[in-house]
Amino acid sequence: MTALDAIDRNILRVLRLDARKSNAGIAEEVGLSPSACLRRIRLMEQAGVIRGYTVLLDTASSDAMAVIINISLERQTEDYLDRFEAAVREHPEIRECYLMTGGSDYLLRVEVASSVGFERIHKEILSTLPGVARIHSSFSIRDVLASRKVGRT
Incomplete structure (x- = not known):
């Protein structure tokens, strides 16, 4: 994967705030189509930029x-x-x-x-x-x- 651009960093910001947000919701917030957004998320997962998702317990x-x-x-x-x-x-x-x-x-x-x-x-x-x-x-x-x-x- 090449260096993260502003859209990738924006996707990561949204996921950090709410990793359960739907792909469609993330795409809308960052100004991409759902398919383009999902492709970027999958690329970041494959490259190890996104290492996983977790639950924060109270x-x-x-x-x-x-x-x-x-x-x-x-x-x-x-x-x-x-x-x-x-x-x-x-x-x-x-x-x-x-x-x-x-x-x-x-x-x-x-x-x-x-x-x-x-x-x-x-x-x-x-x-x-x-x-x-x-x-x-x-x-x-x-x-x-x-x-x-x-x-x-």
């Missing part, structure tokens, strides 16, 4: 708490980073993982139902990840902004 009603975890590695060599990232990908409990600048090497997000659930993840997963020197965890109190969607559907 943690208040799903009995889940988000835990934000900062991980510092013993070393920041390519081998340490690669081994850590490969291990993280093996654990579906880890919802997100970002390589960071600043005070820690990685930021992870997990969702748990209780502190007991987090204790299991900490003991069985986080503390066994290769190269980990330090783990710092923070429990969220509530979601303030989990997406750019305003309001509820």
Whole structure:
């Protein structure tokens, strides 16, 4: 796929706000025919620009708490980073993982139902990840902004 143009970026903006919006609705909003819009979406999916679609849960009603975890590695060599990232990908409990600048090497997000659930993840997963020197965890109190969607559907 060639570089994204303004129409592709507009399609992505619409999908970020509402990935369930119909193709016809997206096409109308970005000024394309439905077939041209769908073709562009499929091309972005095939190229990996769009990696998937997901559901954002209201943690208040799903009995889940988000835990934000900062991980510092013993070393920041390519081998340490690669081994850590490969291990993280093996654990579906880890919802997100970002390589960071600043005070820690990685930021992870997990969702748990209780502190007991987090204790299991900490003991069985986080503390066994290769190269980990330090783990710092923070429990969220509530979601303030989990997406750019305003309001509820």
